[in-house]
Amino acid sequence: ILNVEQSPQSLHVQEGDSTNFTCSFPSSNFYALHWYRWETAKSPEALFVMTLNGDEKKKGRISATLNTKEGYSYLYIKGSQPEDSATYLCACVTGANNLFFGTGTRLTVIP
């Protein structure tokens, strides 16, 4: 079992603010890092899958970076909107191809 940690646990920001949160994972035996967005009463939705050190991915106002050597990934949201309110999950994939999830960061964007 892999220890994947996400911080902060929860976060409140004002509409229009930019924000970021962290996913930390063991750097040994790393294969991939997944980010998912999970809105209340819906199913988790894949945002990014990253595999290479230095990877940067972007989807609209959301972007993510990956540092496999030090074992962390950042998720950034630029100009937060109320519809960005959700729990953001990261998951690390090891050589056995299983996903190990963090506990998530719950983001609330206040209008």
Add this chain to the structure above:
Amino acid sequence: DGGITQSPKYLFRKEGQNVTLSCEQNLNHDAMYWYRQDPGQGLRLIYYSQIVNDFQKGDIAEGYSVSREKKESFPLTVTSAQKNPTAFYLCASSSPRGSNQPQHFGDGTRLSIL
């Protein structure tokens, strides 16, 4: 629309009873997974299947059983041996099973003890 359907949305189990959670996908995905979520914890893998008629235990398989007789279906049975079944259960699929493929999730089933 393609997707994953889990049913029922809510399920109640009596002591000593086995219950089965349904998971159906029409995404033509080879791999399917069952996760459990408890308060304050990340999703934990119960069972996964890479192909029809094959499945493997995840991290917390004790007290659970699965079958994979059809590509579209991966039902999970919570047996009476699972002493703490109250949780939220998520089914997912991906194609093919591999670290670069995102997983697609259902809406979940919440299981409670009567």
